[in-house]
Amino acid sequence: MLHLIKLELKKGRMTGYLWGSLITYGVILGFLILIYMVEGPVQEEPIFQSNAEMLGLIDTLIRATFIIYASVLLSKLVIGEFQNKTIALLFAYPVSRKKLLLAKLSMVFIWTLANVIIANFIIGTIFLTLNANFGYVQGTVTSGLLINHGISIVTQAIAAAGMSLLPLTIGMRKKSVPATIITSVLIVVIVCSNNMGFSLSSIIAIPLSLSALGIMLTFLSIRNIDRIDVA
Template sequence: MTKLIQMEWKKLNQKTVWMELLIYMLILIFFPAFFIKVAMPAFGQSYAAAIELNGFIQMGYVLFGGSLINHVFIEEYKNKTISLSFGYPISRQKLFTAKVLFIALFVFFATIITFILSGLTTYLLDQFFPIINGKPTTSDMLEFFSSMMIGSVLITLISFIPLFYFGIWKRAVVPAIICSIFIMQLPNFSLFFNVKPDVVVIILSILGAISIFLSIKTAESVGEI
């Protein structure tokens, strides 16, 4: 399986993916400090509030996940390179599992790294241009790392929501990306529906897991060329 995951990476236009990742990272690293300074200074009242904000901002990786679904699944169908994979002595379920794991690992580690870098950047900027009240406490640090781990897992799961329907069934790039943008924004609007953002995130994660399950389970039927 490790070999298959590596090959998914080799097949990609790596320069494009690295460039995309760089852009996401740059935006998401500086966005928390920018947001506190320009849009919502309320999140600067404490490090706890800033950490909560950072967690929501990293939802941006849901969109990156959508973009990877496009590169790894939809483009392969559109360019017909998927038929090459189907001609190898590997079952379609195994091929799709490798693709899913590749996207999952990429999104997960990119989110983790960006979490750390955005935390450090926000802290350093706060040292030079104070935007957050007080200093980070040990409990803030623990909260940051637990939010980083849990957040990265949930964001990874959520990013798979468009996979089954738009990625494999419809093979449609634009709807898949629009779906990712909508999902990414959904927790921010949860209060309009009187639902806690955390509940929305958990529901979305379950939907992502269902999408992964259906994608692999139906690889032989829905995944047919």
């Protein structure tokens, strides 16, 4: 499996996606800094009530962004190849089709998981440092807060990585890149949107259940791939 992932990384020229992730970090950071600097001085109704709320919003925005980002990866690595029939060339190799697809999907899962964790660490650290200087968000950053947030980040990152596979079922059925991306946007709207301070993702059982569903549906989508004519 690792060998197949390495081959796919070379074939797919993932350096472009690495730069894409870094640019995405910058865009998210810039957007949040703009909100912080514009709304921060307004003390009547501050946008962030506490450090925990600030870190939580950062995490939510990062997860939403990379779930959609993952659908672009799914489109390039899987759906697009089925749509253009180029997957038939790959399937001509004496390797199990299921293993080839699992290698591609493992890349999407790991990519999403890693980016959610790394982006949270980088952007969260920058914001805590920024707030230490400007002090728009009141409250002390305790070790307990950081530990709890760290656990939440890892748990939510695993959930986001699993949810990022959910659009595959629709994409494979329709053989459509737009359908894959639109499905991921709908998932983000339903799970990550904030309504009067409440988000479905705050109930950890919901994103974890959707993650498990994403993994299960992925398996069901490719279980008979060895017997499907893709030519």
